[in-house]
Amino acid sequence: MGVQFDADEGAGNEVILRVKSSSSAASVASAISHAVYDGKRVTLRAIGAGAVNQGVKAIAIANSFVAPRGIVLDTRPGFTTVNTPDAGEISAILLRILVH
Structure with missing residues (x-):
């Protein structure tokens, strides 16, 4: 089974991972940790309770991946509006990953 999320290269050094309710948490965690290792800023975008979950x-799994390297991940939640062809404007949760 393939990875169940989409990645966008944001402005400059940012990666936006669009998480779905069907996304594998371990696969998304792997993408988060690899982006952190590459020095990129990571933001997760989720629409719906299952996707936020x-x-x-x-993020919890990614923390365990990066911890042996002395890295700690924090999260700053927020909102955004997404335009979709089907439903028009809908709200999405943004989970910004902060690296310490």
Whole structure:
């Protein structure tokens, strides 16, 4: 089974991971940790409770991936509006990953 999330290269040094309710939390965690290792800023975008759940689980798993290297991940939640062809404007949760 393939990875169940989409990645966008944001402005400059940012990666935006679009998480779905069907996303594998371990796969998203792997993408988070690799982006952190590459020095990129990471933001998760989730629409719906199931997607937010997978995103939060992914951050927890990613923390365990990066901890042996002395890295600690924090999260700053926020909102954004997404335009979709089907539903028009809908709200999404943004989970910004802060690296310490």
